[in-house]
Amino acid sequence: MRLAPRLKTRLDSLVKTRLSSVIERYFARNSSTRYATIPAVTLARDFVIEVDISTTDGDHNLLTGAYAAPAFRLAIYNDTIRVDVDGGQKASFDIAGIDLTLFHKLVLTRVNGDFSCSLSGVNLTPIITTGFSSIINISYIYNKFNGSGIPIFKGVLANLKIWDNGTLVRNYPINDNSSTIRDLANGQDGTIINGNASDWGLFDKQANGDWLGNSLAVPPWDSIDQVLVKA
Numbered sequence: 001m002r003l004a005p006r007l008k009t010r011l012d013s014l015v016k017t018r019l020s021s022v023i024e025r026y027f028a029r030n031s032s033t034r035y036a037t038i039p040a041v042t043l044a045r046d047f048v049i050e051v052d053i054s055t056t057d058g059d060h061n062l063l064t065g066a067y068a069a070p071a072f073r074l075a076i077y078n079d080t081i082r083v084d085v086d087g088g089q090k091a092s093f094d095i096a097g098i099d100l101t102l103f104h105k106l107v108l109t110r111v112n113g114d115f116s117c118s119l120s121g122v123n124l125t126p127i128i129t130t131g132f133s134s135i136i137n138i139s140y141i142y143n144k145f146n147g148s149g150i151p152i153f154k155g156v157l158a159n160l161k162i163w164d165n166g167t168l169v170r171n172y173p174i175n176d177n178s179s180t181i182r183d184l185a186n187g188q189d190g191t192i193i194n195g196n197a198s199d200w201g202l203f204d205k206q207a208n209g210d211w212l213g214n215s216l217a218v219p220p221w222d223s224i225d226q227v228l229v230k231a
Contacts, residue, residue: 023205026177027156027228028192029220034199035143035152036181038190040066041162041170044135048163049074049108054228055100055155061144062106062153063160065137072136074108075150080127081106081117090132091115093124102231103156103211120231138162141172141181141190156228161185177202196220203228 051062059078065071073084079096082089098104104120113133117124141160142153162170171185177200181190192199198217206212209230216224 024214025173025175025203025205025211026200027158027203027211028174028195028199029156029201030142030153031194031199031220032152032154033194034192034196035194036141036190036192037143038139038141038170038172038181038183039188041138041164041188042135043110043138043162043164045165046111047109047165049161050105051160052103052105052158053100053155054103055153057151057154059150060153060155061140061142061150062157063138064140064143066139070134070136072138073150076100077150081108081119081124083108083115083132085132085134085136089128089130091117091129092127093117094127095119095124099231100155101229103228104231105159141174176200201226 049063053062055076059076061073061075063072063074065073070085073082075082075084076095079094080092081095083091098119107118109116113131115129115131116126141157144150144152158174160170160172160174161168168185170183170188172181172183172190174181176182179192179195181192183189199220201216201221202214203211204214211228213221213224213226216226218224
């Protein structure tokens, strides 16, 4: 039976609306040798760093600076979120008991030299807060500090944003499906080192905020329909 023209048009419109309402994006699964370089970010005053993270391993670097004063490291280490500058620990925050396999939004803030940190909107308890008001620089995503120490990050990082004294200076969605990661704030694009095409996977956003994998490569992903579960 043929549909009446008006009914067929209505059904076609509903199908197109449904398809266009699905939010898709790529995420990258990082490994033990893969990392990214970015044009150096220099932060001299108050700043905010925001990034989404999910990991199954214990200790890694999230962001680091080149080994030249004042190099910076934001890392997960011994059940803490840790901040180092020039090899010295400036702040650490307790994350013991927090499930880092869930997809968390991490926010690190410096105001008048004092650091604070939150995970998925919950303020973390400080363990060490020596403070540091001098300049820092950031040049790497996922990478080791000075090529040694805490390992390269394993897992997913996305939606990296950096504000310098209230101004958004970098915005890396990290959804590029290529060896170039685009900066949407100022065009300061980064480069993936030691990457593979299979590191990237297409995901569909679910109604509850989770991300469902769409025909992912196994490995590096755990399954073809792996879910990044929102914390």
